[in-house]
Amino acid sequence: MNYTDLVNNIKAKQSFLCVGLDTDITKIPEHLMSFDDPIFEFNKQIIDATIKYTIAYKPNLAFYESMGITGLQSLEKTVKYLNENYPEAFIIADAKRGDIGNTSKMYAKAFFENMNFDSVTVAPYMGEDSVTPFLSYNNKWIILLALTSNQGAYDFQFMQDDNIKLFENVLETSRKWGNKENMMYVIGATKAEMLVDVRRIVPKHFLLVPGIGAQGGSLEEVAKYGMNKDCGLLVNSSRGIIYADNTENFAQIAGTKAKDLQTQMAELLKEYSK
């Protein structure tokens, strides 16, 4: 997907919602266990119920890898289902990969060629040659970790060299490797006030923002400090949507939760997207 299509989808749906498909076999409704592939069935029903309100879907690889080969089969089916039925959905492999160039190239092949994801999250620690192999694909994106939503973010990401913090250095250095058409950044919602500093360095890039809901970040603050004229935000909710209910109505309730967020997002787009 290219930048223009992404922005147009946001305008059309009046939403910048990303639904995190962190699907855990121990948490999905009991009645799904009678299906051949309960994980795929859960994802499919969540997608069908939320697509009207949702711009992006983000399966976290760890949840699928923890189920071995069958988990990866469920993931492949999910990505195929999205590509075939909802080509307007932006699909993110939340994988946080990154290795020497030779090896990152293999990860890029796995996510972009074999599985047809639109984007993959990448960890910046190993620097430029660990990131650039992902940038050689047309209309594919990397989403680089900059400022994460967890407590551990304070261990290293705020380390300061002269007047620049590590996460600012990651933004400042990496924005030269690509551009706003093939790079986004992960910025945790739990640190919404930092979005002012982030926007000073990368005013035009999209930001993928996890951490609202279960992790405590505020959607209003994220929009206030992080939105630009093309929106420039994908705000993720995982547990708050997909596990809102675990009866036979789970998908319908997930749809309602997604709609609630979309309604708030439409208001925020009116107020801050300029």
Place this chain on the structure above:
Amino acid sequence: MNYTDLVNNIKAKQSFLCVGLDTDITKIPEHLMSFDDPIFEFNKQIIDATIKYTIAYKPNLAFYESMGITGLQSLEKTVKYLNENYPEAFIIADAKRGDIGNTSKMYAKAFFENMNFDSVTVAPYMGEDSVTPFLSYNNKWIILLALTSNQGAYDFQFMQDDNIKLFENVLETSRKWGNKENMMYVIGATKAEMLVDVRRIVPKHFLLVPGIGAQGGSLEEVAKYGMNKDCGLLVNSSRGIIYADNTENFAQIAGTKAKDLQTQMAELLKEYSK
């Protein structure tokens, strides 16, 4: 595997060699393509030919993921083969994972429970709660990226706050999360002189050292600056061993290359392990 067994294996084999199983279907000998699972067959023959000289095997996940489900099946078979036939081998999942706690726990399950690896490489960028879920397993290890062997290492790992560089801060901060019995560090051989600084902070931890051979690091220097009385090193070679030859003799030649390195390592253990 526990610390004592690892040290005893090193003493018994007079080696601290790790063989990197970066197995690429486009690089393995032609005649293997007639096997049902050419990747597993290649790994099996490499392992059988090198085990006498080798302490650890390190499949890099990217190579297997790039082949989709069948690649992961080959990987699972390889790990099973090692565990069943050579229980003394220390098996490293070179995966460079790391995510919020809730998610890192899922990766730990994937590598330690489902696949029975002894250890997994982890990226430090997201801090303590992204690392500790891996430390709750008995006799399992994490190997944290500190100073990597690639050019991109210079982008962020040398960032300096007061008198401490980022990679030194990673060592200093993370050594409190575990101990020498469940944590190692990745330190690239291409920066062997930095091992003096590393050993000042973590004198007793094992270091996994990539970067000799194809990437240009010197084994002698790594031993000189990095070895401690228990050896404390696992030095990796991938391409220099597994792709030394691509005829029907590939495994035998790989064995010879591994033996050459083991012979040098026996000398270095005599000289520096004290």
